[in-house]
Structure formats: C-alpha cells, structure tokens
Amino acid sequence: MANFNVHLMGAVTVSGVTATALTMTGMFPHQAVIGYFVLGVIGGLLPDIDSPHSIPVRIAFMAVAVAAGFLLVFTFGRRYSLVELLALWLGCFLLLRYGVFALLDRLTVHRGLIHSIPAGIGFGLATTLVAYHAFNASVIHAWLCGAFVTLGFIVHLLLDEFYSVDLLGKKLLKSSFGTALSLGSLSQPIGTAALYLTIVGLFLLCPSPRPFAELILDGATYRGVTQRLLPGEVWFPNLLPRLPPDLPGR
C-alpha cells in the first residue's frame, strides 16, 4: 500500500470520527465541522512536506498555491482591476511554487524537524492564531481548528511509526522504528531549540485556551455522544418514512 494513501485514509478516518462526534454534541454549526474535518486531513498530510519531490506533496503544493491565489482574489476582488488581480494571483503562485517550495527543498531533510511532535503542536498553534486573528473566529472555534491540525499530524506520525515505510511504499530498515514520533533532533540542537521557542511564542500569541479546555474537559459536552454510542434495539429507527397503510395492492 502506498504510504500517501495510508496517511490520507488514516487522517480521513480519525478526523471523520471526531467531527461526527462533534456534530452529535449539537454545539457546532455544520460548516464549522466540515472545516475541522478538512483541517484534520491537511494536518495528516503536513508532516511530509519536508520531502518535496514526492508526487503527492508536489500536487498538494500546487493545490495550496492555487488556493492561496483564490484567497488573495477574494480579499482584493472589489478593490482592483482584473489585470491587477491576475498579476497578484500569478505572483502569489510563483512565490509559493518556486520560492517557498525551493526553500523547503533546500532547508529540510525528510523526517527532520518538521516530522516531529513539537512541529505538529506548532502547526496547530499557528492555525489557531490565524483562525482567531485573520478570520475572526471565536476562541473555541479557533482552538478546535488548531486541535484538528495537530490531531491529523499526530495520526500521521503514529502511522509512520506503525508502518515504517517511506513515501514510495518501500520498506525502510528496522532502524527507522522510533524515529517518526520524535520530540526533536539531537543532531540539530539549534533547530530543535528554535522549534520549541516558536511553540512558546505561538502559544503566547494565541487567545487563552481556557474556554476550549473547559468545553473539552466538561463531561456534559459528551453526554449526548456517550448516550448514543451504540444503536438501540432497532438499527436506524425511522430512517425511511413509514408506508401509508392504504397502499394500493396491499
């Protein structure tokens, strides 16, 4: 099995189950839950952005570059002319595709610092920060966005640990076991220290996680979910509308 597919399926499954449980609490609008799900899936693919030559990463990068262009156009759509918007879009695309992409390629080693637990936490915090400040999300919504990214990210690391296969699906040496769930890298002490400092900085910039933590730790949040964990005596009661009693031919 190709590793990319394993990661995609893993992220879709875990995010899907978590998002479904959130829907059952009845506390979150549907659009928000879909957003969390998508963020969880993105989180599940993020750790491998440090191997830019794998085809899925290249495709994902192209998609991000295009999406970022759209975001720019949506933001400035009412202010500028068509030609200016196209120039913005093209500039954004080229910057991401040839600037950031090339930089990532030169700076990162696969399964280096980006492929670690603190990086997963950092990406989650950055998501919370952007959701809160740039998209005016509520505190709980912003933290849920970040939590899903980190959740998907950790699922990816766990899957790498279990499968110990590389991006092309080839078996790695046994020695790779234990490297996926890393807390940093002793061979990159400065990078590791910078990573932890970044996490602290991001956390301080984020809104207080207290309302989010209270909601997550409150048993009442899950009452509806635990009560409906398993089907009752009948599966899918009232799924189909009852047939009218006087159907012709009965």
Ligand SMILES: [Zn+2]
């Ligand atoms: Zn990986």
